[in-house]
Amino acid sequence: MGELPALVVRAQMAAAEVGMPLTRDGTGPSCCLPGVGRFLAVLAAGCVGGMIGEMGTGVGVGAAWMASAMPADCRLVTVEMDPVRVTAARRVLADESRVEVVQGDSFDELARRAPFDLLFVDGGPSDQVVDLVRIGGRLVFDDVTPVAALPADSPFRTNDPKRDFFLADPRLVATEVVLPDLRNSLMVGTRVQ
Ligand SMILES: C[S@@+](CC[C@H](N)C(=O)[O-])C[C@H]1O[C@@H](n2cnc3c(N)ncnc32)[C@H](O)[C@@H]1O
Structure with missing residues (x-):
């Protein structure tokens, strides 16, 4: 899939320093996966003269993907509540x-x-986030598991709050994007009203 941008490599090194996992191991907050980062980069690259937001910076892996791809006249603001992660991301x-x-x-x-x-929702309350996106803007949620990757008895097969949120909101044209590892997916939507 190509090399990682230098800024992403720097963010991954910061993650190792503060003990933030690069994979979804289920034990706590983790950095966005390369498949998610590349998808964010695709959307960020189209934000000419635009403004990107990120809820939950972590140590800046997702922000590094977006900053590496966004046009020169685009800005990104990312918010994190944990002071150790804020310090690492600022560095x-x-x-x-x-x-x-x-x-x-x-x-x-x-x-x-x-x-x-473009708004990447990856930490904090998500129930009103569509309000934060302009008409025509994009919303991305991370950390969804594709139905095919779930155990047969998983309740998430029929009821995943993130999937339900996206597919039920009439203001969004939305879909699920399964990552190349087939074990993780994200939700993406465009606000149309
Ligand atoms: C999954 S991690 C973020 C990963 C990051 N977006 C990336 O691309 O690597 C979630 C982060 O959200 C932060 N967080 C959770 N609730 C928050 C809130 N209400 N406001 C700000 N940050 C929050 C956590 O401290 C954690 O660092």
């Missing part, structure tokens, strides 16, 4: 003047800066 992104790492509650901070052309 990773120190040379990126287009990126602001804010410490605080992700919804409150981004609501003050909305609307966004």
Whole structure:
């Protein structure tokens, strides 16, 4: 799938330093997977003159993917409540003047800066996030497991809150994107009303 951008490699090294996993091991918050990062980069690259938001910076892996791809006139604001991760992410992104790492509650901070052309929802309350995206803007949720990868008796086969949120909101044209590993997926939607 190609080499990782240098900024992403730097963020992954920061993750190792603070003990934040690069895989979804289920024991706590983890960094976004390369498949998610590449998808975010595809969307970020189209945000000409735009504004990108991220809820839950972690140490900046997703932000590094987006900053590496977004146009020169695009800005990114990412919010994290954990002070150790904020410090690590600011160090990773120190040379990126287009990126602001804010410490605080992700919804409150981004609501003050909305609307966004692209919003990556990866930490914090998600029930009102469609309001933060402009018409035509994109919303991405991480950490969904494809139905085919779930055990036969998993309740998530019929009822996954993230999938349900996306597919039930009439303001979004949405779909699930299964990553190349076939074990993880994300939800993406475009706000149309
Ligand atoms: C899955 S990790 C984020 C990974 C990151 N987006 C990436 O691409 O690597 C979730 C993060 O959200 C943060 N978080 C959870 N609730 C939050 C809130 N209400 N406001 C800000 N950050 C929050 C956690 O501290 C954690 O670092």
